[in-house]
Amino acid sequence: MIESYLGIDIGSISTKAVVIDINNNILASSYLWTEGNPIEAVKKVLKDLKKQLYNKxxxxVGVGTTGSARKLIGAMVNASIVKNEITAHAIGTLSVYPEVRTIIEIGGQDSKIILIKEGVVVDYAMNTLCAAGTGAFLSSQAKRLGIEVEDFGKMALSSTNPTPIAARCTVFAESDLVHKLQTGNSKKDIVAGLCESVAKNYLNNVARGKKIEKPIIFQGGVSKNIGVKRAFEKILETDIITDSNGHLMGALGVAILAKDEKKCEFDFDVAEKEFTTTAVNCGKCPNKCEIICIKENNKLIDSYGNRCERGAIAK
Ligand code: SF4
Known part of the structure; x- marks a missing residue:
């Protein structure tokens, strides 16, 4: 029998999970869209993992959760450890790239920078309030341009003259993009300009003058976009590493952390458990965040959706 560890990373856009052995080898992995329902997303990844591990x-013996809905899913799967994304991503990345100094992470709805020295996180920053420069921003601009976001990278590389796009916030970016289209700029130049604006927005709003040391690893959903990778390389004047498992680093990290915890009971049949959710609006600022409350047998076990602590709901 192979003793193994499950790591689940539940973001607002995507849900990722890995099963590893004691030597951190990935035995199974799963990735899908959260679609606003982390419980269902996790049930689906668990069913997928169970299928992949069939007859093995x-x-x-250990489960870890990270990501925005980590507490909810931690309660649901009886996790041995629930850890924030910064630690999980750093541990996962360090297990593959022990020399890493900078992690650039751009996901569907948020982005972060993690600075590492001698295998220890020395500084980090997260940006969850500004959408300009995330995967969701690129997807909405792709829709506006009538092209698939998956084609963005290739298109951007074919441009020799990227169109500058004002991307300090989504509203500016959208109106500037329409203006640039109307003034005759080609789609490929606009797409290349958008990729550069994502990189610039990240460096101005997330990295904010932090010293970016090499080796640099770029991960998160947006790292699959070669146009954004090249834009970072152009601006930072250095090579950037991307990994085909880059989207799994958070899940991998928290699975590794679970190895140090007390063993826990886990059964894939948890995917059959029933939970209920309700939505309430936080009216404490104009963002009016929708906060989702999750209950098991009418008892609140977690809530998420609040973009700041003022909207947190006490259990
Ligand atoms: S949680 Fe409430 S206070 Fe915080 S950003 Fe959302 S609406 Fe504003």
């Missing part, structure tokens, strides 16, 4: 003599 694997027993899960």
């Amino acid at each position: 003599d694997v027993k899960i």
